[in-house]
Amino acid sequence: MTESDHAPDTGLCRISADTDGLPALLRLRTLLRERLGVELIHLGDPALDAAATATATATATATATGKVTQRLCVPVGTARERDLLDSEADHRVIQHLILNPDSVDSCTGRRRRIALISNASAVADLGPLPAATVLPALESAAAHLRRATGLDVHPLPVTAHTPQDLAATATALAPGFAAVCLSHTHPAYVGAVRAALEHTGTPLVDTTGHAHAVAVVAATLNALHHKAVPTRTAHVILAGADRGGHLFGLLLAIGVGSLTLHETGTPPEHPAGPADLLVDLTGVPAPEDGTPVLRACPQELPPLQETARRPHPFHTLAALLATAAHSRRLTRHHLLTAARALADLAGPGQLLPSIDQPGLAQALAAAIARDPAHSTDA
Template sequence: MPPSQPQSRASSPGGPRPAFSLRAEVRQEALSAAATAVAAVPEAVVVETAPGPDGSLRRLTIDTDGPQTQRQLRTLLQERLGADLMHLGEPALDVAATGKVTQRVCAPAGTDRERALLDTEADHLVIERLLQEPDSIDAYTGRRRRIALISNASDVAHLGRVPAPAVLPALESAAVHLRRATGLDIHPLPIAADTPKELAAAATALAPGFAAVCLSHTHPAHAAAVRAALKPAGTPVVDTNGHAHAVATAAATVNALHYKSIPTHGACVVLAGGNRGGDLSGLLLAAGIRTLALPRFP
C-alpha cells in the first residue's frame, strides 16, 4: 500500500481512538519513513493524509489506542524523523485550546443609532419596564435561551474530585453537544465550591440570569443541594450525569423485562444506588413497573 494513502484497518472498542491521536507534519521525502514508524507501533493507524501548509509537507493524522501507545509513537516519530518532522501535536489539545464555544452578538450595533439602543439610557428604560412588569423578563432579555452549565468538579467521570478549573474542558465539550442538540446558548461555568451548601449558594446567585441550570461532573449530594435551593424560585435544574444514568438504566430495565417476557406491571425491581441516578424511581414507575424494592445496606 503506498505510504501516501491512509491505512485501512478496522478499529474495535479496544483499538485506535481519536482522543489519543497525533497530527504530524513531515517533509514529503520522509513520508515513507513516517508510515514505517507508525506500522512499527501496535494499535496505531494512519487515518488521514493531506497536503501540509505548503507543497513540501504532508500532514498525517494517526489514531492510537491510549496514552501509552501515543507516547510511544511520539517518541518513535521524533527519533526516526528528526529534522524531517516539522510539527507534532495532539488534536485533542488543539481542539481544547479553541475554547470550543463562544458568544455572539445578537443585537445590531453597526451604526450610532443602533449603539444608542445599547447605552445606559436605553437600559434604564428597559429596567423600568421590568420593574413594572416582573413577569416580562424573558420577553425583554435573552435569559430564555441561556443555560448555565455548572460544576464544582466534585465527581468527574473516572477521575473523582479535581480542582474546579480542570473541569472546564469537559464542560466546554458538554456545552458543544448541548448547543448542537438544543440550539440554546450554553455557558460552561466551573465553580470553586467545596461543599454542597457553597455550590447551592453560587447556583442561587447565578440563576436569575439563566432559564435553567445544568449540573455536570457534580457529586449527587451537591446536585441535590442545588436542586433544593433553586426549587422555591422555580428554576429548572438538570443533573446531566444523574438524568442520563436514569434514562439509560430505565431503558435497560424495560428491555430486560421484555427479553424475559415479564410484564412490567408484575415485576419487582430492586433499586440499589438509586441516589446516583436522578429520578430513576420516577422513570421506572412511569414505565409501568409497580413494585420497587429499596434495600438498606449497613
C-alpha cells in the same frame, strides 16, 4: 486507524493515528522521532487541539477560542444602533421591567440561556478536582447541547467546597438563566442546589440524576421487552441506587413489579433465583446465577458511537433542558414521558437509539410537550 490531509495554512502533510492508550501513544511518538528525526516531526494531540480550537494568526501565534463562543445578535454598525446599547436605553428597559416583571424573557435573551455548572466534585472516576479542570468537559457538553437545541449553553466551573457554597452560587446566577444544569457534581451538592432553587422559578436539570436516569429507565424497558418480560412482573436488581438520582423512583413509577436494591459487599443476586435484569451503577461482578446485566455506571459512560447499547446522559439531556427552559419546570411526569419515548425510538434489537440519531432531541421534547399530564416537580 489513520487518516491524512494537508494543512491549508502551511501545506504540510497531517497524519492522524489512533492508539489504544497513552503507553502506545508514547511508544509511537518515540518511534517516529527515532526513525524520521525530531526536526521533521511536529507532534500534537488532536484532543488538545479540539479543546483549544486555536485560530492561527499571521504572526504564527494562536488564540484559543475554546469549543463554544458568543456571537453578537444586535446590530451596532451605526451611531443610532450603538445608542440603543447605551445606559439611557438600558434604563428605559429596566423601568419597563420594574413595571412588568413578567416580561423579562420577552425583553432579554434569558429564555434561551442555560447555566451549565460544575464544581468538579464528581468528574468520572477521578474524584474531586480543581474546578477549572472540568472546563473542557463542560465545553464539550455545551457544544453537544447547542447543536441539539440551539440554546445558548454557558459552561461555568465554580469553586465550591461545600454544598451550601454551590447552592448559594447557583441561586445568585439563577435570575439570568432559563434553567440551571449541573454536571460532574456530587449528589450531595446536587441536593443542596435543588433545595435552594425550589422557590426561585428557575428549574434544575441534573445530568446524572435526571438525564442519565431517564436513559437507564428507557434501556431497562427495552431490555425487559427483548426478553418478553412484562414490566409489571419483572424482577430487577438495582446496584448503586445512591448514584442514580431519581432512577429508583422512576423504575417504580414506570411499573417495575419487583425492585431489589443491591448493597455493596453482598452478592448481586435475587433471593428467589435469577432476576430478569441487574441494573449496575457501580461496576459489580456479573451474578453467578445468570442474571443479565445492564451496565450503566454514570462515572464510566460509553463512547458516543456505542450509545445504542448503553445509556448516556446525552440521550435525553438536550430534550430535558429544552423542556425546562420552555416551561420553566421539570416534573417527574416529564421524566417518565421522556423515558417511554426514548425506548420507543430505539431500532430493532437496540436498547436505545444512538445519540446522533437525527432529530432525537426534538422528538423527545415533542413527546413531552404532547403529553398534557402533570405531577409534582421532580
